Amino acid sequence: MNIPSIRARVSAGSLLRAAAPPLAAIVAGPLVVALFSGDPGTAIASFAFGPVSSAGAASAFVEQSALLALCALGAALAFRSGSFNLGGEGQLYSGGLVAVLAALALSSASPAAALAAALGFGALGGAALALPSALGKRFAGADVLLSSFLVSQAAVLAIDWLIASPLRDAESNLIATKMVSRAILPDRAAFPAGYAPFAALLFAAALALFFARTGEGRAVDLYGGNPTFAKSVGLPVGKLALWPLVGAGALHGLAGAFIALGPAGRAVRGMSGGMGWTAIAVSLLAGNRPLAILPAALLLGWLDSGARQAAVIAGVPFDAALLVKAFVLLLATARLLPPRARGGRPA
Amino acid sequence: MALLSATGVSKYYPSTATRANDGIDFRVDPGELVALVGENGAGKSTFARIVAGLEEPDSGEIRVKGTALRRGRPGEAERLGVGFVPQVSSLAPGLTVAENLVLGREPIRFGFLLDRRRAEYEAAMLAERYGFLLDPGAAVSSLPPAARRSADILRALARGADLLVLDEPTSILTEAEADRLFDLLARLRAAGKGVILISHRIREVLEVSDRIVVLRKGRVEASLRPADTDERSLAALAANAVPRERVRKPRAEPGEARLEFRGASLGGAGSATVREVSFEVRSGEVFGIAALAGNGLDALEDLAAAEREPDSGVVLVLGTRVKPRERASLRRERLAYLPTDREGRALSPRASLVDNALARTLAGSGRKALRGLRAMSAAALRQNAWFGLHAEPSRPASTLSGGNRQRLVAARELSGSPELVIAANPSQGLDASAQADLWARLSELAHSGSAVLLLTSSAEELLAVSTKAAVLYRGRLKPLAEDPSATSVHAVAAAMSGAAS
Missing domain, CATH: 3.40.50.300 (P-loop containing nucleotide triphosphate hydrolases)
Structure with missing residues (x-):
């Protein structure tokens, strides 16, 4: 019997839909920036080429995009399991603080061991913050959208206070914790963008393989699409409600750990900087596909980085970039419409 | 004038490389019930969705009471009097039956409040007029499948449909419920309304329709009068296969x-x-x-x-x-x-x-x-x-x-x-x-x-x-x-x- 191969067909329409958000960003980005600047030429040039205008700028751009990708991989894992995790911001922040505390506590250990442990604790810090929502979903059918947001918001306030008061480094002008040992921070001469890009590549590949090649990955997709069916057919819905969301928290926590153990080397108040939210846009833009998250993160990383460069060089308000991001997000989410509304057909 | 006339309707889906409809000519006159039969995937539902304006054909033309459906206007078919009842219920599950019936043209109190009582009254009147047993205040999510199907049909009628397009309306109905539905359709036909009935139930198709159109692989394979065919040959034509004889019964000695x-x-x-x-x-x-x-x-x-x-x-x-x-x-x-x-x-x-x-x-x-x-x-x-x-x-x-x-x-x-x-x-x-x-x-x-x-x-x-x-x-x-x-x-x-x- 002739069994058809398992592959996705790519049509011109689906390519166009996928390409619309990045194309919009490429067209709308410079236009918006030019609109807000007295010197449109400089503004457009700094927006478009600023992220790669110097080795330092390029490293920062790659590192930021990698961090964004890590968070977005977490968001995609949760989304595909049917949990709309809005707690990424708090999970990231929590991971950053826990990683720094672990690194400070392990200052006598070897640098490699201390770094590995700090990153691991960072992931645990993020996972711990996702756990209440996951348990609420598992045992009480609680809505993750709401519970993850509320837990995260509470955690952000609590961590703000911890960094500003009991854990604050009195000798620093920053509202930040003490600095960790420099020995465990990446050697910026050898790794100008830190370690985050390697982690992002590793986890993107691992998650792509997980969803494409493992039974557990398929089970997550089936459960995410219809939990009632998953329960009826005998899939272990208890576990599937729990672990992907906790895993999402861990990926956000890991990103937070990379931020804290990055150039700053400490937990700085407000260090999450909205990355948890932007990651949702990246994941949606990539259709929750792990490998597509990498270019999507680069695109939104470019928007952020370009906006920052345009702000410094041409005086464009940084918030102008938000307009572009919002536009891209709008186009990306338009793809969430049910297939029939987009012309899918019943066979 | 025909209630519906379709000429050369074609629809190709590039994403699945399927020619769902391939030059379909079709006509329904006032008071006529035309059955559309064919195997799964023959293109019946696609054609129904095109008639209802929910999909656009690649080529061909649909005219409702002489007026051609224009592209890019999905609501136009409904305005011209096409009522589509899809295979899977399209009602909002969180709303009541009455709220679904008045959706988009709700009776209002004080200029902005939904007049729930009036909506339920209107729904009850409508249900009674057409002989449906439905509680207008019941949430659609709480209805059993058959009642949900009735509510779907009632909604199309509530919007003043002159041509009902019913996509397998009886697939989850019992014989008695289906009979009631056909009684209702007979009354509607007597009042000059037209019906397109998509069904796999060959016997009911033979009993209730004025004309039967068989689709196969997106094309019109045959157009027949019920008197000119019988159950067996129509089933063979529709399914593109000779139906088997009665199913083999298991052994009579049951075990544990x-x-x-x-x-x-x-x-x-x-x-x-x-x-x-x-x-x-x-x-x-x-x-x-x-x-x-x-x-x-x-x-x-x-x-x-x-x-x-x-x-x-x-x-x-x-x-x-x-x-x-x-x-x-x-x-x-x-x-x-x-x-x-x-x-x-x-x-x-x-x-x-x-x-x-x-x-x-x-x-x-x-x-x-x-x-x-x-x-x-x-x-x-x-x-x-x-x-x-x-x-x-x-x-x-x-x-x-x-x-x-x-x-x-x-x-x-x-x-x-x-x-x-x-x-x-x-x-x-x-x-x-x-x-x-x-x-x-x-x-x-x-x-x-x-x-x-x-x-x-x-x-x-x-x-x-x-x-x-x-x-x-x-x-x-x-x-x-x-x-x-x-x-x-x-x-x-x-x-x-x-x-x-």
Whole structure:
């Protein structure tokens, strides 16, 4: 019997839909920036080429995009399991603080061991913050959208206070914790963008393989699409409600750990900087596909980085970039419409 | 003037490389009921959606009462009087029946408040006018499938439809409900309204239609008057195959009891309950239970599939009292289940066809295996092909037609050798050929030692497969005294509606 191969067909329409958000960003980005600047030429040039205008700028751009990708991989894992995790911001922040505390506590250990442990604790810090929502979903059918947001918001306030008061480094002008040992921070001469890009590549590949090649990955997709069916057919819905969301928290926590153990080397108040939210846009833009998250993160990383460069060089308000991001997000989410509304057909 | 005239309607889907409609010419006159038949995937639903303005044809023209439908205006067909009732209910589940009927043209109090009482009054009047039994204040999500279908039709009528397009309206209705629907359609036709009826039920098509159009692979294969054909040749033409003779019956010697109900009751007051039901289904037999909607068949299904526990009495599934949270281990290997609620319980719509086909394997040891997924997928696809489902494996299940979704579920559940099969309205949406295959498979399973419980709202289905049969009326079970093969459809239908046997 002739069994058809398992592959996705790519049509011109689906390519166009996928390409619309990045194309919009490429067209709308410079236009918006030019609109807000007295010197449109400089503004457009700094927006478009600023992220790669110097080795330092390029490293920062790659590192930021990698961090964004890590968070977005977490968001995609949760989304595909049917949990709309809005707690990424708090999970990231929590991971950053826990990683720094672990690194400070392990200052006598070897640098490699201390770094590995700090990153691991960072992931645990993020996972711990996702756990209440996951348990609420598992045992009480609680809505993750709401519970993850509320837990995260509470955690952000609590961590703000911890960094500003009991854990604050009195000798620093920053509202930040003490600095960790420099020995465990990446050697910026050898790794100008830190370690985050390697982690992002590793986890993107691992998650792509997980969803494409493992039974557990398929089970997550089936459960995410219809939990009632998953329960009826005998899939272990208890576990599937729990672990992907906790895993999402861990990926956000890991990103937070990379931020804290990055150039700053400490937990700085407000260090999450909205990355948890932007990651949702990246994941949606990539259709929750792990490998597509990498270019999507680069695109939104470019928007952020370009906006920052345009702000410094041409005086464009940084918030102008938000307009572009919002536009891209709008186009990306338009793809969430049910297939029939987009012309899918019943066979 | 024709109510509807379609000329050269073609529709091609590049994403699946399918020519769903290929130059279809079609016409409905006032007062005419035209049936559209054909195998699953023949393009019937696509054509219906094009007529309703929900899809645009690549070429060709649709005229409603002489006015051509313009492109890019999905609401125009409805404004011109086309009422579309899709295969899967399009009502908002969170709203009441009345709220759904007035959706978009709500009666308002004080300029901004929904006048709920008036909406319910209007809905009740409308229901009475057309002879529907519906509680306007009931939430749509709480309605059984048949009532939901009635509400769908009522909504189209509420919007002043002159041409009703009904996509398999009777697939989940009982004979009595279907008869009521056809009475209603007869009244509407007498009033000059037109009907396009998509159906796999050949007998009803022959009884009620003025003209029958057969589609095959997107083309009009034949256009006939009912008087010019008969059940057998129309079925052969529609399914592109000669239907099989009656299904082979299993051996008469049943084995051990696999499902036992001992005085089981579920539900409080009302009609949707089961009361002190006792029966057993043994290995080697197909025990069929038929019921009209509202007589407790849904509750019985929940108990048999261990989705719920009885309020009193005992239900033993494969020898044990199964709590809902423990039933997963049974489902993986031993219990096959085709639910009535296909969308809710049997499919994950966004997941691919192959993943849906694999679901039971994944629920078992297959989920842990890091290798072999490809082999498992190929095996699952072979099951689909064996059940006549040939579609791109990576397509989301939501893009399949209703009939093909049911094929997918049947292929998954009825492969292997489950010890107990719970099949609830298993042939809903299937064309005649697939229906015959399904019935044959149920009989084969019983023959090879499975116990099969068939729950159905169709007397015909009950008699086609069962070795032992009963009807459920107002929550109580009434065994049919005679051998099912010697019982007539009319006798079963009478018992289903409470007539003394």
